[in-house]
Amino acid sequence: MGITVNGQPAELTGTQTLSAYLTKKMDDLSGIIVEYNGQIIKQDQWATITLQEKDNLEVLRFVGGG
């Protein structure tokens, strides 16, 4: 199954939730902001989304400082 992550094609095997995908891809999930098909998804909602073919993810990390 093909999705797009930060503008790059990515291949998924099997059915995965957004939460499972991000946990596998990233060591540290603190400060992560996810835009899923154009919509920002709160961290506590990640487990409710099952990734589908052609989904578009933008994954960014907030770091401290201001």
Next chain:
Amino acid sequence: MNAFEQGLLTYLQPEQLEKIQNVRIGIAGAGGLGSNCAVNLVRSGFRRLVIADFDTVAPSNLNRQFFFAHQIDQPKVQALADNLRAINDNLELTLHPVLITRENIHTLFAECAIVVEAFDQVGAKQLLIEELSCSGKLLVAASGLAGWQNSDAIQTHKLGEKFYLIGDLQTAIGPGRPPLSPRVQIAAAKQANVILNYVLTVAD
């Protein structure tokens, strides 16, 4: 119309200034990003700001935030209001000396079409974007502005129609990466310019 606004009309058309003056902007956090972004916005003619910050001015703020030594221990929202009014005394400011939470954020910025994310803590940055991303407001956030390395790495990233994120996306404050004036001001100025461009060009 005061001397500041008359002077600004040297550079802007009256209809452009009118557009700028009609927009209400929320400033979430009045530290390095928020205070400097607000200065840029006010110098560009914006006059309606809602500023929220629970903190007071400390000596360690003076290296990069738009405050002065005589303002130490004053609430940041009040000190910033005084400094902004020294630039343009025709401002409509709403000041909230409170901690921003998931519960109060919607009310605090209810009247704002645009909100500047100007926090220092990661959790607060995340809170603002998560809570306001479906609000229809333009959100302008920042991430990655510590230290003194390459300032051209501080870029404007656009996500969706109404979310801009400015910074190098990686340089957190930490050992060897202090918050210093140039990179903080570059990020804050870029936040202000995204808003100026949005109001004068994109929002039409």
